[in-house]
Amino acid sequence: MPSDAEPAPVSAKTPVTLREVAAAAGVSVATASKALNGQGRMTAETRERIRETARQLGFRPNHLAQSLLRKRSFTVGLLTNDTYGRFSLPLMAGVSDALVDNGVSVFLCNVEDDPRLGQMHVEAMLDKRVDGIIATGKRIDRHLPVDLSNLRVPVVYAFTQPDPGAVGLVSDDAGGARLAVEHFLRLGRRRIAHVSGPASFAVVHTRAQAYRDVLEEHSLPVSEPLLGQWSEGWGRDAVAKLFSNGRGREGWPDAVFCGNDQIARGVIDALRERGIGVPEDVGVIGFDNWEIVAEATRPPLTSVDMNLAALGREAGLALLSLVGGQPAAPGIRKLPCRLVVRQSCGRPPGG
Known part of the structure; x- marks a missing residue:
């Protein structure tokens, strides 16, 4: 009952x-x-x-008691202002992968863009006796809104602007842009346009210069990159500018290298609406390899992957070395990108 x-x-x-x-x-x-x-x-x-x-x-x-005896907490703090997690989450996966075999745990704190919140999180990390801190962000040309320059624990910067004399790791954006443009050339594309994000981002200029360099090295015409927003809407607007110039199909680009996957998706949608085939008439390559976007695009999008998990792993290993008392050369180290080929570019001539 x-x-x-x-x-x-x-x-x-x-x-x-x-x-x-x-x-x-x-x-x-x-x-x-x-x-x-x-x-x-x-x-x-x-x-x-x-x-x-x-x-x-x-x-x-009781790990706290053990840490007092060993003078190690076997924990690492990860600070970020990437509220969406687009960059920080895959990077954190790489950091965890590097540290888990050494019995080190990672906990993430989001500082947003608030210096007071950032300082509060740093002090909490120090109170918890973290062995070190990894700082990451949503762009590589900005500092996090918190001072990490004079802490009593080592700090490694990954995908964010490091302090002078610190260890920093970033993706090689110029190398990634080269991969994209050179892939178009191998496919026989010769009229390659570039559509990217806001001019206020350093990576926009880095990728644009690499785009120009590759075309000039092959004595091909270079059109001025179109800069706008990191959005599908801007990709659609860019197509209106590139394919409504009155020159006809012979004057249109046969390839578009985009600054991110969202722009690329907007480009592909707008081309389809105009009856222009992708990849039959125009090949498209994005940047970031954001799989939820790239794989859902029709056709699936070829994209430059910044290898954020590998970057996070290298950051974790660098921090382990510093915690272990091994010095590291200061400065920014660039890690290579890779090109993930899907169906949006087409096949090489005869292939």
Whole structure:
């Protein structure tokens, strides 16, 4: 029969103590501690029996106490102002991949664009005795809104502007742009346009200069890049400018290199509406390889991938070295991009 009694209130369970593990295993507290820490002399059977007892009881060691003894917390803070997570989340996956085998955990703090919030998070990280901090952001030409230059723990910058004398890692945007334009050339495309984002972004100019350099190296005409917004709407507007000049199909571009995947998707949609085939008439390449956009585009979008997970992994390894007392050369290190080829460019001549 159902009971009219009120259910018992939910409360946190009392943590299992080392003394309880020792009692259940029939050993001393000292022996249990040594077994769980991989220390002391005992038979393998005894050590495994103690560890199995701890697992069954749900015992969790006091990492804070251990960190005080080792002078390490085995935690790393990741600061970002990338509220959407477009860049910081894949980078964090790479950082975690580098650190997990060393028993180091990563926790993420979003500072938005608020200096007070950023300072609060930094102080909280220091209070938690983090071994180091990785700073990342939503663009590589801006500092995070917090001063990290004189902390008592090492700091590595990834995909954000580093402080002078610090270690910084960024993607090679010029190299990525080269990959895109050179791929068009291998496909036989010769009238290549470039549509990118706002002029206030340093990467816009870096990629545009690489675009010009490749075309000039092959003695091909260079049209001035069209700069606008990081949006599908701008991609559609750019098509109106590129394909409504009265020159007819012979004067139209046969390829468009876009500054990001959203622009590229707008370009492809606008070309389709004009009856211009992609990739039959015009090839399109994006930048970022944002898979949720690139793979859903029709046709699927070829795009430059900035290798953010690999960049995060290198940042994590660099921080581990600094924490371990190994010095690192200051300055910005550029990591190569890669081209992810899908169907938006077409096949090479005869192929």
